[in-house]
Amino acid sequence: MLTNSPTEMMYFAGRQIHIKRDDLLHADFSGNKARKFYHFLINDFPGVSHIVGSGSAQANSLYSLSVLAKIKGWQLDYYVSHIAGYVKQQANSPSGNKSNYSQAIKNGANVIEIDWASNLFNACQHLDDAMNVLKQDYLRKDNVHETLFIPEGGRCEYARTGIYILGKEILNWAVAKSINKLSIFLPSGTGTTALYLQEYFVTQTQKTSFDIEVLTCSTVGGDSYLIKQFYELSSNTSYHPQIVNDGNKYHFGKLYLSLFQLWQQVLNSTGIEFDLLYDPIGLNVLKHTIESGMSNDREILYIHQGGLLGNATMLPRYLRKQALTHL
Ligand SMILES: Cc1ncc(COP(=O)(O)O)c(C=O)c1O
Structure with a gap:
């Protein structure tokens, strides 16, 4: 496979x-994501129920992560800096229904725009900084071991x-x-x-x-x-x-x-x-x-x-x- x-x-x-x-x-x-996320597909992650990813709302990693989450029965929380107006608009049009964003949502992904005005992100400039803050937030919760964090674009070992x-x-x-x-x-x-x-x-x-x-x-x-x-x-x-x-x-x-x-x-x-x-x-x-x-x-x-x-x-x-x- x-x-x-x-x-x-x-x-x-x-x-x-x-x-x-x-x-x-x-x-x-x-393509690229089938190769990069292969590790997650072929291995078992007992106890994992969530994955957290980040990147662009147009990225195919969003869609691929949503497919992975669906196959594995995991909930995907995917953080983005911002969702461009045309991406949201397109999601409601017939051609946009095939986009990474709308297909991911169909697969059950939670696509979350970072609330840059929140105090939580005061010291953050980039999405990566915000993800570090959010990771600490997830880690503070009881179910930490149930969450897998996947860096933007699958940039990881x-x-x-x-x-x-x-x-x-x-x-x-x-x-x-x-x-x-x-x-x-x-x-x-x-x-x-x-x-x-x-x-x-x-x-x-x-x-x-x-x-x-x-x-x-x-x-x-x-x-x-x-x-x-x-x-x-x-x-x-x-x-x-x-x-x-x-x-x-x-x-x-x-x-x-x-x-x-x-x-x-x-x-x-x-x-x-x-x-x-x-x-x-x-x-x-x-x-x-x-x-x-x-x-x-x-x-x-x-x-x-x-x-x-x-x-x-x-x-x-x-x-x-x-x-x-x-x-
Ligand atoms: C179609 C396509 N080409 C190239 C790349 C770049 O891959 P990498 O981030 O491993 O350099 C990606 C990554 O998302 C991709 O989806």
Whole structure:
């Protein structure tokens, strides 16, 4: 269950590349989150009745956590800084009914906006600070041992279990295809998936003839922010993936029409729908990397990390912006 996604080929930026279709892992629990939350799915947590998570109301981690909670019979409390007006509005429209937010609510998630005016959060600037305060609050309650806390975006050690399985699948595939020089590319948010993958290949292929490297790019806060995130997971820099960029610093969730055009081109030429938050940046940086001649002598594998439910919110925003610029 939730493993062994297929690998396909696609023509991209003038060459053939391989695509690991983690988006096909499961209809409700696909891609990045299927890997990161695998640990929680396959293990028993006796006594646990609640999970507490946090992040954006549009995030697919909200939806995936709601699916996990439903499968496990847990109550999910998911904290957000703010729910954007269009997300709330969309939840009542036919296309919005498919969004991460509305599907999570359907699955029984409690999506809670932080009350920043409350004295409790006086000293807090970010969602992470507020979560630390709330965690203490939960811990003070009697039923502490019944609650599992999951950091934003699944950035935690538990993610290693499922990401190592992804690494093993890629290694088995590379062996079957006699590929020993491979660049794996995936866009990062927290950097957790890329880092644990790199860790897997460093630890599992040393002293072998395999030369497998993990390349990634930042979609949140630029390269220096991503490096900081890597250090939070591991101080061993040999486990830090190589960060590549196309000369731009991107802001998460912002609309970039030129990247949307690339996303549309890929959809039209391959029939593969990628996510609209991470992949337009990932595909553009990969295109730039290929065009700069890097990885010329290597096979390239791009990981499709799912997240397609978020497109129900992103696609109408992009189409509206595109229509406005054509007026
Ligand atoms: C579709 C998709 N791609 C990429 C990422 C980034 O993963 P990470 O936070 O492990 O870097 C995510 C994370 O939520 C995702 O949902």
